[in-house]
Amino acid sequence: MKLLLNYWSKVGILTVLIFSVISCAKNPANQLARELYPKFSHLSAPEHNFEQLWHLFDRHYALFELKDIDWDSVYQAYRPLVTPKTSENELVGYFEQMLNPLKDGHVRLTQADTNIVQLERRVCQFARQFRGRLGEFQQNTFDVLSQNGFAAMVHEIPIPGYQELGFEHLYSYTQSASLGYLRIVDCRDELRNYDQILTELSNAKGLIIDLRYNLGGEVGKEMASRFLQKSKVYGYKKVKKLDGFSAPIPLQAKVAGQSYQKPIVILMNDATFSAAEEFVLVLVKEPHVQIIGSHSGGYFSDAFTYRLPNGIVAALSHEQYLDLDDQLLEDKGIQPHIQLENAIEDLKVNRDPVLEKAIEVLQAEL
DSSP states (O other): OOOOOOSSSOOOOSOOOOOOTTSOTTOHHHHHHHHHHHHHTTSOHHHHHHHHHHHHHHHHOOOHHHHTOOHHHHHHHHGGGOOTTOOHHHHHHHHHHHHGGGOOTTOEEEETTEESSOOOOOOOHHHHHTTTOHHHHHHHHHHHHHHTTOOOOEEEEEOTTSGGGTOOEEEEEEEOSSEEEEEESOBOSOHHHHHHHHHHTTTOSEEEEEOSSBOOBSOHHHHHGGGOSSOEEEEEEEEEETTEEOOOEEEEEOOOSSOOOSOEEEEEOTTBOTHHHHHHHHHTTOTTEEEEESOOOOOOOOEEEEEOTTSOEEEEEOEEEEOTTOOBOTTTOOOOSEEOOOOGGGGGGTOOHHHHHHHHHHHHHO
């Protein structure tokens, strides 16, 4: 899963995979380009780009039914507005109006790996409540750990771009006499350091993994595999294709890396996104794992990307992720085992009720 963009930060797109129209013939983006470029090449540039974008979403966007969007009606509303005289800024404005109702964090319009518009997202309650105070929230968590007998925090791997949000490092971890704690800000591919940290925490009789405010990344499944008791299928996905959806594809996770099989509590909330949600999905039914917090963000699909004739790269959600009960997870997210939320008032009294509950749960199992 690709990194999900922050709601209101200046964190740029870290990775955008641009599908070239001259590469592998099996690439679905190439197949679409071979059909659409000749089909609309007789039109003016604004009209050509509009048709390409609309048909791209018509063929590959997987969530219209969930979003209750009639895409044909969108075409009827906006196509008459696009003429040979439509400026590039006007065209991008129409695209923004068309795509905003989706409120989908994996829908993007970029040039040179930079957003050209800030599309609307679903409201994230945690991000809204702690906006501008995320660094204070994290420090409060570290202070609560100290009050409960944990050693000084160790930090690894600086993450430029996140500092203005209040997050200085990718990993922060510590131990008490019996428990370990690991904060993961982003599920990026730094697995060597990750395994080294788990080795250091291996003597802990229980482990807290904090994914509250984790925007996603690339290796959520791989990170979760360290806690699996055996390889397994943990869900399914269906891919939107030109002729409908694929058959359900099993999502498989294999035991790998530095293993940890003792009791685990994962902390999450509605700012736990994308690859971080896949981390949780892999482990949610494991007998030694409990999830505490609020539901996850509900952004699961990988991003299908496509270059329009004017150079804009459009990204969209082209998959439906299902849990083992065949329930669609997009928008809904994963439900915790124990429902509990942080409040901004916690900062005034130096409390972190979600973390404190995790400590209580693990200590009861020792």
